Amino acid sequence: MKMKNKIFFAAVVMVFTFAGCKVDKEFEGPSLNDLYGQFAIVQGLAVSNYDVNFSENQTTYFTATFSKNVEWQIEVKGLQSGSRKIITGFSNVLDATNATWDGSTTSLPLFKAEECAIELTFAAEADTLRDTLIVLGTKIYEGFLLSDFESGVNPGWDSFVQSGANMSFTVQSSDQSPQGNNYFDIGGTVNWDWLIALIDMPGSAYGAPTYPLSENPNMEYFNVMLHKDPTLSNGIMLFQFREDDNGDGVYTTNVEDMYSIEIQLSENGWSLYSSKYADLQTLINGAPAAAIGNGVHEPHKLLQISALFLANPSSGYAHTQMDYLIFTQGGPLVP
Numbered sequence: 001m002k003m004k005n006k007i008f009f010a011a012v013v014m015v016f017t018f019a020g021c022k023v024d025k026e027f028e029g030p031s032l033n034d035l036y037g038q039f040a041i042v043q044g045l046a047v048s049n050y051d052v053n054f055s056e057n058q059t060t061y062f063t064a065t066f067s068k069n070v071e072w073q074i075e076v077k078g079l080q081s082g083s084r085k086i087i088t089g090f091s092n093v094l095d096a097t098n099a100t101w102d103g104s105t106t107s108l109p110l111f112k113a114e115e116c117a118i119e120l121t122f123a124a125e126a127d128t129l130r131d132t133l134i135v136l137g138t139k140i141y142e143g144f145l146l147s148d149f150e151s152g153v154n155p156g157w158d159s160f161v162q163s164g165a166n167m168s169f170t171v172q173s174s175d176q177s178p179q180g181n182n183y184f185d186i187g188g189t190v191n192w193d194w195l196i197a198l199i200d201m202p203g204s205a206y207g208a209p210t211y212p213l214s215e216n217p218n219m220e221y222f223n224v225m226l227h228k229d230p231t232l233s234n235g236i237m238l239f240q241f242r243e244d245d246n247g248d249g250v251y252t253t254n255v256e257d258m259y260s261i262e263i264q265l266s267e268n269g270w271s272l273y274s275s276k277y278a279d280l281q282t283l284i285n286g287a288p289a290a291a292i293g294n295g296v297h298e299p300h301k302l303l304q305i306s307a308l309f310l311a312n313p314s315s316g317y318a319h320t321q322m323d324y325l326i327f328t329q330g331g332p333l334v335p
Contacts, residue, residue, distance in 0.1 A: 040067040045120050045129035048096070054103030054111075055137030061100040064120065064129065066092045071123035074099060078135070080114040080175050083107070094120075103139030105335050108225065108270040109178040111135055141333060143223075144212060146201060146305070146325035149182040156205025161197040164190035166317060169197050178225040178270045179324040186309045187319030196318060198308040201325075209249050210303055213327060217278035217297035223333040225272050227321035228265040234315035235265040237307065237322070241280055244303040245293040251303050257293035262286055265320060274332030 043065035052060040062074055069092045076085040086106040089098045105111055113135055120129040147154055149171050161169045167188035177183040190196050203210045213220050226237055238260060245256040259280035263273055277299045281288045311318030326333060 037068045039125050042067055045131050047133050051134045051136055053137035054139040059100050059102045061096040062094050064094040068092055073121050075119045077117045078111045078114050081109050081112045083109050083111045110335055111138055143326045143328035148180050148324050149184050150180045154205050158200040162190045164188040183321045183323040185321050189317045191313050194310045196309045201305045203303055210301055213299035215300045217299050219329050220277040220299045221274050221328045221332045223274045224325045225270055225323045227270045228268050229319050230268045234311045235318045235320045236310040237263040238310055240306040242304045243298055243301045257291055
């Protein structure tokens with residue numbers, strides 16, 4: 001073979017060699033089937049555990065299969081409590097990896113031991129799949145519980161109630177209470193003072209002079225559930241945290257630290273309020289002020305918590321409900 005023909009032959013071989021070694025690139029974006037394919041239910045909705053006991057750390061998950069990837073939503077609704085858990089995703093399969101439920105809730109109240117309705121819907125499809133399950137035991141939240149009012153009021157608490165009109169200061173029961181069956185009801189008309197009623201919760205009510213909290217104020221979170229009547233907007237909850245800075249077992253006014261949280265009730269219905277201990281402020285007439293004591297947040301020296309319900313005396317009747325006061329560690333309560 002002549003040299004010229006050899007060079008031409010080698011070039012042709014190289015062209016075909018490189019053409020045969022084309023690199024496959026993964027396709028990015030939605031598939032044509034997801035965009036234009038017909039949607040169908042391949043496998044209907046099912047539940048892995050129809051009788052689930054979340055108090056024993058059990059979980060349950062939902063299963064289904066579709067002909068293409070779609071945006072879907074699962075809603076679990078408590079038929080007694082009205083609690084709702086929402087799980088969403090984009091896939092063609094529901095399984096333990098993307099549709100597991102641990103007993104938590106998306107909106108208060110928390111779930112009770114009750115029957116729940118399950119509804120699976122799709123963003124762009126008319127199909128709706130339904131099922132039910134039974135909650136045998138509710139999710140247990142770790143932390144130091146001050147009260148959930150299921151056994152009434154702690155006998156170690158002290159309280160004061162004004163002698164106003166239509167006064168309420170008692171434990172009540174309701175299927176729609178945010179946790180369990182009981183909550184604390186506070187209300188009344190006091191036209192001469194901001195204070196309607198208060199509760200003092202000393203550490204001694206739990207067996208020791210101070211609360212059993214850690215020394216790290218960035219690890220301790222105070223949580224409480226409060227209810228606002230849709231027709232009222234004048235209620236204020238004030239929580240005061242008194243520390244025993246010098247360790248003598250008593251709180252000395254204007255000498256030792258008292259931190260506060262002032263909550264203007266603005267969201268209708270039940271809401272969860274959480275505050276990191278390190279973020280608590282010294283308040284004077286509702287405004288941030290210089291610390292009274294050493295100015296160091298020391299949760300392990302917390303001697304007493306006071307809950308005061310306030311309203312402008314010219315604003316008329318004020319009302320709230322309170323439930324599930326709990327300290328959690330490492331982060332706020334996630335219901």
